[in-house]
Amino acid sequence: MKIKSYLPFLMLILLGAIQGEASASAIDDEVAAARKAYEQAEAEAAKAEEKAKLTAAEAAAATKAVNTAADKGGNATKASSNKIVPSSDSASPGLVTYSIYLTSHYSEAEAVSEQGRLAKRDIQTTIVPVTVKHHMWYRLLVSEHHNKTEALARLKAIKSIAGAKSAWLDAKKTK
Numbered sequence: 001m002k003i004k005s006y007l008p009f010l011m012l013i014l015l016g017a018i019q020g021e022a023s024a025s026a027i028d029d030e031v032a033a034a035r036k037a038y039e040q041a042e043a044e045a046a047k048a049e050e051k052a053k054l055t056a057a058e059a060a061a062a063t064k065a066v067n068t069a070a071d072k073g074g075n076a077t078k079a080s081s082n083k084i085v086p087s088s089d090s091a092s093p094g095l096v097t098y099s100i101y102l103t104s105h106y107s108e109a110e111a112v113s114e115q116g117r118l119a120k121r122d123i124q125t126t127i128v129p130v131t132v133k134h135h136m137w138y139r140l141l142v143s144e145h146h147n148k149t150e151a152l153a154r155l156k157a158i159k160s161i162a163g164a165k166s167a168w169l170d171a172k173k174t175k
Helices: 002-073 108-119 148-162
Strands: 096-105 126-132 135-145 168-173
Touching: 096 108, 096 148, 108 126, 108 135, 135 148, 148 168
Parallel strands: none
Antiparallel strands: 096 135, 096 168, 126 135
């Protein structure tokens, strides 16, 4: 008789143990899924690192192309392998000056922040305030050139090195 009175309790204990094993199995499955996700993230990070190395190689190739164009152009400004330096050409009256701008910002603080980010990549810029439709914009000027071919080659190299898709060339006639 005593065994019959304990039987419901024993069944509950056994049922709890079975459910516990099921929970442990579910936890093991979650751990395995998390481990798989971690391994995939590691593989993606390795691919991204490899792609960054290729991007650096492309930037070096673009710099080499600019240097080759500079050697052929005569008075062109050479780009170093990891630094972009503004051109020091002096403006003559009546010539067209081609300015290379990387970005334009709504606030001066944004422009200063971007200038700092570019400085870490050894890209020297100057902040140029410009009024457009009654609003002050802050543009980041990289360099100025008097030769359009040189300016276009430099623009292409700067886009590659800085990763700037919105860089543009602005032509102005000097007085």
